[in-house]
Amino acid sequence: MSLQIGAVKLPHNAVLAPMSGVTDKPFRQIVRACGGGLVVSEMVASHAVLSAVKDEMRKLQFSAEEESPLSIQLAGWDPEIMAEAARIAEQLGAGLIDINMGCPAKKVTGRLSGSALMRDLPLAADICRAVKSAVSVPVTLKMRLGWDPTSRNAPELARIAEAEGIEMLAVHGRTRCQMYKGEADWSAVHEVKDVVGLPLLVNGDIKTLDDVADAKQKSGADGVMIGRGAQGRPWFVAQAGAALRGNVVPQTPTIAERHEILRNHLDGMLSFYGTHALRLARKHMAWYAAGLPGSAALRQVANNATDASLVFAAIDSYFLEQSGQAA
Numbered sequence: 176m177s178l179q180i181g182a183v184k185l186p187h188n189a190v191l192a193p194m195s196g197v198t199d200k201p202f203r204q205i206v207r208a209c210g211g212g213l214v215v216s217e218m219v220a221s222h223a224v225l226s227a228v229k230d231e232m233r234k235l236q237f238s239a240e241e242e243s244p245l246s247i248q249l250a251g252w253d254p255e256i257m258a259e260a261a262r263i264a265e266q267l268g269a270g271l272i273d274i275n276m277g278c279p280a281k282k283v284t285g286r287l288s289g290s291a292l293m294r295d296l297p298l299a300a301d302i303c304r305a306v307k308s309a310v311s312v313p314v315t316l317k318m319r320l321g322w323d324p325t326s327r328n329a330p331e332l333a334r335i336a337e338a339e340g341i342e343m344l345a346v347h348g349r350t351r352c353q354m355y356k357g358e359a360d361w362s363a364v365h366e367v368k369d370v371v372g373l374p375l376l377v378n379g380d381i382k383t384l385d386d387v388a389d390a391k392q393k394s395g396a397d398g399v400m401i402g403r404g405a406q407g408r409p410w411f412v413a414q415a416g417a418a419l420r421g422n423v424v425p426q427t428p429t430i431a432e433r434h435e436i437l438r439n440h441l442d443g444m445l446s447f448y449g450t451h452a453l454r455l456a457r458k459h460m461a462w463y464a465a466g467l468p469g470s471a472a473l474r475q476v477a478n479n480a481t482d483a484s485l486v487f488a489a490i491d492s493y494f495l496e497q498s499g500q501a502a
């Protein structure tokens with residue numbers, strides 16, 4: 176059964192995680208075109224929205240038609256500013272608002288936002304309440320297990336969030352101090368699921384269909400949130416969603432299909448960012464080619480080319496060669 180979050184019914188229970196510098200509009204559109212369900216924007220700094228900082232406003236551009244339901248993730252530390260930014264995101268067409276209480280980055284936590292809010296639960300509650308009362312779309316919350324091993328307070332924050340009207344949680348099975356080290360602890364996420372009635376997504380290190388089943392079973396979660404597992408594999412979210420529903424899992428795209436997906440992705444990035452896209456696309460190209468032989472030559476062109484036609488030519492010759500080898 177697909178999750179129902181307020182008035183929003185998710186296409187399936189695998190959700191694309193918010194990733195700064197990755198889950199921009201072009202990438203989300205590719206994930207959706209591959210059958211992905213709910214997608215979450217890059218984190219948007221609430222104070223920058225209020226001062227209409229150009230790069231931040233670009234993160235609020237989306238295609239309501241192709242991306243719905245889209246969740247816009249907000250980061251910040253001031254309840255009123257978060258509320259105002261949420262209002263703006265809703266007016267622009269966001270289907271859900273997600274509050275970031277999971278980001279470990281110092282530039283975020285330094286100002287008591289992201290995962291630092293897990294160290295100030297009264298402020299976390301104020302933010303949930305302010306955002307919730309500012310918008311009519313569902314508000315969700317993403318968090319970690321806690322700040323460090325001695326303060327794993329995710330269950331406490333989850334209870335607070337539920338009391339403040341938050342409608343879905345996503346829990347990354349690491350503490351803030353672990354950053355991305357070690358392994359995500361899916362069983363620890365069960366301690367959060369046990370204390371709330373809210374739908375919950377388990378997050379962290381879900382990269383294969385076995386991980387999807389394992390993470391769900393160990394955490395008791397209703398669905399999964401996938402971040403790095405979708406980098407260079409935008410089809411994986413749809414595969415995870417189908418597996419969770421017990422449906423036939425779509426085939427992993429062939430080399431020729433991946434070629435087409437990457438071309439479409441790069442096209443989308445060029446329309447969205449102009450020529451700046453070439454620099455931003457480098458990491459995506461490396462991810463698409465990861466695990467395939469001879470990708471160094473492709474990376475070499477991607478890292479140096481200043482002309483889109485050269486990059487397309489390199490992609491074409493690389494993938495045509497790969498399909499020849501696979502045939």
Ligand SMILES: Cc1cc2nc3c(=O)[nH]c(=O)nc-3n(C[C@H](O)[C@H](O)[C@H](O)COP(=O)(O)O)c2cc1C
Pocket residue numbers: 192193194195196197217218248275276277278317347378379380381400401402403404
């Ligand atoms: C490049 C990158 C950027 C990220 N940006 C955000 C962000 O903007 N907001 C957020 O809540 N989490 C962010 N995260 C954390 C992911 O959403 C996710 O919680 C984490 O990567 C663990 O899941 P995964 O193992 O499936 O990637 C980011 C992670 C990565 C790798």
